[in-house]
Amino acid sequence: MALAQEGDKAAYECLLSDILPALRSFTRRRLGDDVAAEDVVQEVLLSVHRARRTYRPERPFEPWLFAIARNAIVDFQRARGRRKEEALPEDDVLQDVSAPPGPESTGAEDKGNELSPALDEALAKLPQAQREAVVMIHVEGLSVIEAALRARVSPGALRVRAHRGYRALRALLGRPSP
Amino acid sequence: MRRVPTEELVTLLVRDLERTRRIPRLRVQFAVLLGVGALVSAFVLAYRGLRPDALALLLSGDAFTLVAVGLLAAALGACVAALAFARPDRERLARGGLLCGAGGLALAVGIAALCFASAPHAVGQAEVRAALACGVNGILFSVPLSILAAFLVSTGSPRRLGITAAVAALGTTAFGALGVHFACASLSVWHWITGHALAPVLGALLLVAPIRALTVRWERGR
Numbered sequence: 557m558a559l560a561q562e563g564d565k566a567a568y569e570c571l572l573s574d575i576l577p578a579l580r581s582f583t584r585r586r587l588g589d590d591v592a593a594e595d596v597v598q599e600v601l602l603s604v605h606r607a608r609r610t611y612r613p614e615r616p617f618e619p620w621l622f623a624i625a626r627n628a629i630v631d632f633q634r635a636r637g638r639r640k641e642e643a644l645p646e647d648d649v650l651q652d653v654s655a656p657p658g659p660e661s662t663g664a665e666d667k668g669n670e671l672s673p674a675l676d677e678a679l680a681k682l683p684q685a686q687r688e689a690v691v692m693i694h695v696e697g698l699s700v701i702e703a704a705l706r707a708r709v710s711p712g713a714l715r716v717r718a719h720r721g722y723r724a725l726r727a728l729l730g731r732p733s734p
Numbered sequence: 735m736r737r738v739p740t741e742e743l744v745t746l747l748v749r750d751l752e753r754t755r756r757i758p759r760l761r762v763q764f765a766v767l768l769g770v771g772a773l774v775s776a777f778v779l780a781y782r783g784l785r786p787d788a789l790a791l792l793l794s795g796d797a798f799t800l801v802a803v804g805l806l807a808a809a810l811g812a813c814v815a816a817l818a819f820a821r822p823d824r825e826r827l828a829r830g831g832l833l834c835g836a837g838g839l840a841l842a843v844g845i846a847a848l849c850f851a852s853a854p855h856a857v858g859q860a861e862v863r864a865a866l867a868c869g870v871n872g873i874l875f876s877v878p879l880s881i882l883a884a885f886l887v888s889t890g891s892p893r894r895l896g897i898t899a900a901v902a903a904l905g906t907t908a909f910g911a912l913g914v915h916f917a918c919a920s921l922s923v924w925h926w927i928t929g930h931a932l933a934p935v936l937g938a939l940l941l942v943a944p945i946r947a948l949t950v951r952w953e954r955g956r
Contacts, residue, residue, distance in 0.1 A: 560751065561753070561754050561756055562753055563751060563752060563753035563754075565748050565749075565751050568747075568748050568751050569744065569745075569748045572744045572747060572748070573744060576740065576744070594740060597740055598738075598740055598743055601740070601743055601744065601747060602743075602747070603822075603891075605747045605750070605751075606891060607822055607890075607891035608754055609754045609755060609756055609757050609889070609890075609891070610757050610820065610821045610822060610890045610891050611756070612756065612757065612759065613756075615823065619823045620822055620823040623822040623823045623825060624822045627822065627893055699738040701738045701743055701746070702738060702746065705746060705747075705750055708954060
């Protein structure tokens, strides 16, 4: 990790690959769900990346890593609880109002890349952070992780921005919430 | 939403890696904060003057001493906690610091309040105004220290920004309130409690938003 802090990419790749099995085992044991565990492992890797400056070489690495992993599990469980309580609107609002497929188009190839004027106008009215999130995920087709890396926020925060953006778009376009 | 396989994420993170400046040791950051905190308290004393009977009151072991000890505990404990909250592996220290700071202050205020209750007196408008003035004084003197605390916290990676900012505000305002406590000439226990001991609580409420905003701004810039 000390080498990674110096910018050594090979050492960093080696470190991340080395910690993956331990992280998978740790999160699977705590969550008992392979899919959720893999999501949390990804969150942990991103947190390690964002918090890498907080590691001090004179202190052991494992407690630092597993503190991040424990926090990620707690955050994941809280977020899962919230999602159960409040179903968030999905991004189908964008699919509903994206440019209608022309006669020669199958629809699928255009999905997410062209925006109708109404949607374009509604997007312009969103706060910048929400607009960026929606555009990166829906228009540019980035994954949440890639978009979070670009926006320098956690994937959770990016998801929240995107969902708020979808909700605001739904309201602006006069579509009922699902 | 599209998902990225974990192995691909590793590649993305490695590609994104840049040389990063390591966070300074916690004890170094704490020493800096403590040093500037002591300067803030000293500046308050230099500006308002040390009350003549300060030493006698401090050694008396009554409500004055309790409030002073409570404020010192809040200043030290909350500042350690704020710095530790910015490091993933120091959460236990952060909780300990918070318990020591907030708990110490609450205990001191509680016992001082019992002292006041044993010999109550009517509180007039003038006394309320004086308490408010002392509280605001303590908070204003602490603003530069709060900015420094926000900067130091931003060198780390605080998980709960709101709590970290509130704790930093509590600790830094306690330094200003401690200076005010030794400078203020009042002999009223009610005044010590409301104007001095509760000033950090008011400071935490008032300064949490600016400290949070500064921390976010500086953290993003790193």
